[in-house]
Amino acid sequence: MRGTIATACILLTLALVYGLSxxxxxxxxxxxxSGQAHHRSKSNPALSRPCRWCRATGKRLRLGRRAWNRARSLHRDAL
Ligand SMILES: [Zn+2]
Known part of the structure; x- marks a missing residue:
């Protein structure tokens, strides 16, 4: 029983730290x-094209933040 409570506390702490991060x-x-916002051609490194996954920003929302935004959107729509 102690092991279960300790494991639950550790998991809750990890979830809290991840949420805060x-x-x-x-x-x-x-x-x-890799945050470059462009893909480089392997045969000719001078050629590049914009990254479509990050829409040429080099940044993407983290999974936890995406889930939070989705939950907020659902909550907002329910009101
Ligand atoms: Zn990208």
Whole structure:
């Protein structure tokens, strides 16, 4: 029983820390273009095209922040 409570406390603490980190830093570097906002051609590095995954910003919303925004949107629509 103690192990279950301790595990629940650890998981809650991790969720709280992750939630706070999503509030402080809602964006992270795009994993497709590594935050460069453009793709470089492997054969000719001088050629590049905008990254469509991050819409050429180099940043993407973190999963926790995206879930929070979705929940807020659903709540707002329900009122
Ligand atoms: Zn990108």
């Amino acid at each position: 999503c509030v402080v830093r809602p964006f992270r570097d795009c994993w497709v273009c």
